[in-house]
Amino acid sequence: MLGLVMDYRRHRQNYRGDRLNKTLDGFFQKSFLAAFMLASAVPATAADAEHLKYLDESRKTAQEFMQTLGGTLKKQLELGGAESAIGVCKQVAPALASEYSKNGRVVKRVSLKARNVTQGTPDAWESDVLNSFELGQQQGKPVAEMEFTQITTDADGRWFRYMKAIPTQAMCLQCHGQSADISPNVRKLLLQEYPEDKAVGFSAGQVRGAMSIKYQLGNQSSVNR
Numbered sequence: 001m002l003g004l005v006m007d008y009r010r011h012r013q014n015y016r017g018d019r020l021n022k023t024l025d026g027f028f029q030k031s032f033l034a035a036f037m038l039a040s041a042v043p044a045t046a047a048d049a050e051h052l053k054y055l056d057e058s059r060k061t062a063q064e065f066m067q068t069l070g071g072t073l074k075k076q077l078e079l080g081g082a083e084s085a086i087g088v089c090k091q092v093a094p095a096l097a098s099e100y101s102k103n104g105r106v107v108k109r110v111s112l113k114a115r116n117v118t119q120g121t122p123d124a125w126e127s128d129v130l131n132s133f134e135l136g137q138q139q140g141k142p143v144a145e146m147e148f149t150q151i152t153t154d155a156d157g158r159w160f161r162y163m164k165a166i167p168t169q170a171m172c173l174q175c176h177g178q179s180a181d182i183s184p185n186v187r188k189l190l191l192q193e194y195p196e197d198k199a200v201g202f203s204a205g206q207v208r209g210a211m212s213i214k215y216q217l218g219n220q221s222s223v224n225r
């Protein structure tokens with residue numbers, strides 16, 4: 001277990017935020033494994049314990065967020081159909097995001113093809129991770145199990161970052177599918193609300209986007225003591 005913790009720490013130290021590049025795939029696989037194994041690892045330092053706590057919290061938050069939104073959406077689709085459910089996505093999703101974003105934590109949903117371009121457009125790190133999720137999906141990996149975690153550094157400081165892939169399900173297609181899946185009325189309403197909407201053309205099983213969660217960390221010296 002210690003080996004994995006060390007592996008994780010090495011990645012953490014190597015990474016400088018804007019340098020995820022051609023090594024991403026191998027990197028992703030290793031970090032993914034490390035993150036996965038870390039859930040049951042014994043923390044080596046106070047910093048590792050802190051990161052494990054954030055990982056655990058992030059996983060719970062992502063799951064809760066998706067379950068709450070998915071449940072509400074499903075109910076409204078059954079009750080009133082897709083036209084009526086647009087409001088659920090428009091209101092409930094941003095409300096949940098701001099409810100969960102507190103005490104130094106930021107919670108978002110992002111996508112390489114966003115509908116809400118203001119809130120859903122990924123930053124460079126998120127884009128790289130989303131690309132790695134898509135690559136994984138093309139290689140036949142189960143989207144529902146994809147997650148990624150890393151310590152990053154940028155102009156605003158150091159962050160614990162976590163992403164969890166959001167799979168496209170059949171029920172999503174009436175608002176995110178091919179043109180044959182979306183009724184003309186729904187398309188019209190979506191374009192009225194989101195003139196720059198890019199979130200169409202998906203098929204079931206594809207990566208629709210991801211939950212993205214980050215926590216601001218203290219400075220390097222306090223963590224590496």
Ligand code: HEC
Pocket residue numbers: 070073077082083084085086089090093094109110111113114115116117119120166167168169171172173174175176199208209210
């Ligand atoms: C009734 C129409 C509708 C359905 C069905 C629907 N969505 Fe959406 N989706 C939306 C709208 C509207 C937004 C923009 C919400 C906002 O303003 O934040 C959105 C945004 C998103 C986003 C945030 C990123 C972005 O593109 O802005 C994700 C991720 C997402 N949807 C995933 C899903 C998934 C997964 C499903 C199926 C479980 C689904 N949606 C079903 C209408 C829908």
